[in-house]
Amino acid sequence: MRSRRGVVALSVGLLSSSILLSCSAGSSSSAVTESQPVRTPSASAPSPKPSASASASAEDPHPPDARRGCMAHGEHYEVGAKIPSMDDGCNTCFCSSSGHIACTLLNCEIQIQQPVRFEPGSSALDKDDRALLDEVARVLKDQARDYRLKLVGHSFxxxxxxxxxxxxRATAxxxxxxxxxxxxxxIEVVGxxxxxxxxxxAANERRVEFKLEKR
Incomplete structure (x- = not known):
C-alpha cells in the first residue's frame, strides 16, 4: 500500500475529506436566512404575540424575536452580530433583524487537494484511488456543475x-x-x-492532479 499525505487546507469550507471550498475576495451573493430553533429569552423582553405563520410552524416552536437575538452553538448573539462559530470562510453568518441566523455565500472555488498516486511504471488504479474518484465524481455532480475538469498526469x-x-495515468x-x-x-487530459x-x-511525483476551471 503506497503512502498518502493528508490534505492541506488553507482557507476552507470542507465538502469531504479530500475536497474543499477555498474562498477568494469578491462580491457576495444574496443572503440566505436559516431558522434558528432555540432562543434565549431576555428577562425584560415581553413574550411575542404569535402570528398565524408562527403558530402553524411545527419546525420552529420558538418564533424569532429581534429583541432576543440568536443562539448559535450555545452562545447568544445580538442582532447584527457576526457569528464566527458558523463562519467557515465561504459563508459569513450573522444574527438578522428577524431573529434568524442569516448567511451570505462569498465568491468560492472548489479545490480537489488530494492527487491520485501510482505505483512505479503503472497507470492502474487501486482500491484507494477508486474510493477517492467516487468522492470526486459525487462532488463534481452535486457541487461543481459549472466547472470543467483538467487532469494533469505526472511521472518520476x-x-x-x-x-x-x-x-x-490521467487517461485512466x-x-x-x-x-x-x-x-x-x-474533462481535459494532459500528460x-x-x-x-x-x-x-518519487511516490509524490507519480500522480494525477485535479484542476477545476470555471466554464
Missing part, C-alpha cells in the same frame, strides 16, 4: 515512458470518472511527464 524522472506514461482517471457519470466532454516535480519523493 527515472520512470520509463515519461510523458506517455503520465498521460496514460478520466475513464473512471466517465464511468461514474461525468461527461467526457467536461507533462517529469517537467513539474514537487520534491524528491
Amino acid at each position: 524522472k527515472r520512470e520509463a515512458g515519461g510523458e506517455k506514461l503520465s498521460k496514460a 482517471v478520466r475513464d473512471y470518472l466517465v464511468k461514474a457519470g461525468i461527461p467526457e466532454a467536461d 507533462v511527464g517529469s517537467t513539474q516535480p514537487i520534491g524528491d519523493d
Whole structure:
C-alpha cells in the first residue's frame, strides 16, 4: 500500500475529506436566512404575540424575536452580530433583524487537494484511488456543475515512458470518472511527464492532479 499525505487546507469550507471550498475576495451573493430553533429569552423582553405563520410552524416552536437575538452553538448573539462559530470562510453568518441566523455565500472555488498516486511504471488504479474518484465524481455532480475538469498526469524522472506514461495515468482517471457519470466532454487530459516535480519523493511525483476551471 503506497503512502498518502493528508490534505492541506488553507482557507476552507470542507465538502469531504479530500475536497474543499477555498474562498477568494469578491462580491457576495444574496443572503440566505436559516431558522434558528432555540432562543434565549431576555428577562425584560415581553413574550411575542404569535402570528398565524408562527403558530402553524411545527419546525420552529420558538418564533424569532429581534429583541432576543440568536443562539448559535450555545452562545447568544445580538442582532447584527457576526457569528464566527458558523463562519467557515465561504459563508459569513450573522444574527438578522428577524431573529434568524442569516448567511451570505462569498465568491468560492472548489479545490480537489488530494492527487491520485501510482505505483512505479503503472497507470492502474487501486482500491484507494477508486474510493477517492467516487468522492470526486459525487462532488463534481452535486457541487461543481459549472466547472470543467483538467487532469494533469505526472511521472518520476527515472520512470520509463515519461510523458506517455503520465498521460496514460490521467487517461485512466478520466475513464473512471466517465464511468461514474461525468461527461467526457467536461474533462481535459494532459500528460507533462517529469517537467513539474514537487520534491524528491518519487511516490509524490507519480500522480494525477485535479484542476477545476470555471466554464
